Amino acid sequence: MSGDEKWCVVTGGRGFAARHLVQMLIRYDLFRVRIADLGSTVDLEPSEENSILAEALSTGRAQYVSLDLRSKSQVLQALQGVEVVFHMAAPNSSINNYKLHHSVNVEGTQNVIDACTEFKVKRLIYTSSPSVVFDGIHGIIDGDESLPYPPKHNDFYSATKAQGEELVIKANGVKGLLTCCIRPSSIFGPGDRLLVPSLVVAARAGISKFIIGDGNNIYDFTYVENVAHAHICAERALASEGTVADKAAGQAYFITNMEPIKFWEFVSLIVEGLGYERPRIKIPAFVVMPIAHMVELTYKLLGPYGMKLPQLTPSRIRLLSCTRSFKCSKAQDRISYTPIVSLQDGLKRTIDAYPHLRAEHRPKREGPSKASIYLGSGRADTLLWKDKKQTLKALIVLIAIYYNLIVPESTIITMLSKVLLVASVFVFTHAGLPEKILGYKIEKLQSSDFRLSEETSQQIAKSLASLWNASVKTLKSLAKGYDGILFLKVVLTLLVLSFLGAFSLQNLYVIGVPAAFIVFYVYEKEEQKIDDMVLEALSRGRKLKSDVVKKFCTSKKIE
Structure with missing residues (x-):
């Protein structure tokens, strides 16, 4: 059929899935397409300059309108004279901001509905999410549309999408x-700006080698053209006469590729396809979750100062470690949906669409990182995973310490005696080993391995003396009673120590050890961004301090 006299609107029309729907609508010539999005003008990307979209915009088969769903007047203007609305606009699901999501997903959707009824629009297809039935705790296996909304959703995006x-x-x-x-x-x-780019960022940072959970959680992925196809299937079903439209209307439909796959296998296929190492090391979700909460809290504090949205958040950890698979039998029956691109073909097309993100094109670092310099060669090799054998040895030792010394809540004397006992058994056993075992040479411990050189001894003594002298100097300055800034620093330091002292040794160990392996590693990979963020925060802090001092001085003069 020809769409010469009929118009449709695609809200959020410059979004990832919406772009593919727009192209499909133009290609099928079902309607003239009105693309509605936040930008004041439509800026075509280089890949779109000679595309079917560019041609449609130039000939008038498509047009662009600026639209903020939160403005009812803009919504009314965008929907005037259209027959069908594909409502796909939504904020970034990673931003867990209730006010933003509610204003767009709920109030904006109500504005769209009001405009549809006012202008007698015939059909409205809403892009929802499977997350509307996910509580963030319980996995979903072969879920169907009979699943109810949970009492509490995983995040504000899911909750407002359900509304x-x-x-x-x-x-x-x-x-x-x-x-x-x-x-x-x-x-x-192709065109995804969230999943694949974030996987590449993780791969370049070395984080993609980790699997959150047991790695067996099943997922249903959907190739973007199948999503666009599903929207057109729904619109055609609603446009049909009689029982077909009656059966299709007023319903929600799960849409997938109908090829469930292990989540981490899917991730592996993408990162390996782009030339990176596939995930291998499994980390229980409960180990990562405290760190994710700390990252989310840090973002809440530093987000206003330019910190970018982190990938490691509690809601995302739940998504990465849970099973989420859904049946499409209802969509097959009522809107005649069947995938048009297989999972294998979709993966190949996706990988081929990101040649610039391949491993061979990653930017190279010049010189050692600051994290390497701060830690020194030995600690850097361990904490930054540069010497994997050394890192694994350290992890085994730390785990052994945790289960043998920390968990039993031993006293200091008991801990020291256990350490010395293990060391004695190891040294005695090691000394009795032959020179070679199964052809492998056994490196014998030498007494020189345990001796402190004169230079090292002097450095330790100087460090202790310097620390003592600095403490005495601080006490002298405090005793004079003039340096208020120094006093404030000392008080804040002691408050932090008292706060840390409130935690048990076990909790500090569980949080501190993983943090040590993650913080320095992340800093090495995102050094420039973190440095810029810290400098910006310090600059704002100095300005705030200056403003407070000025106000204080002004108030003193007035008195």
């Missing part, structure tokens, strides 16, 4: 409007 979905389903039949909701699961494909 928007309810509004759309409730609006079905109002003034002749037919509605339905599409729940595409884990979209991937």
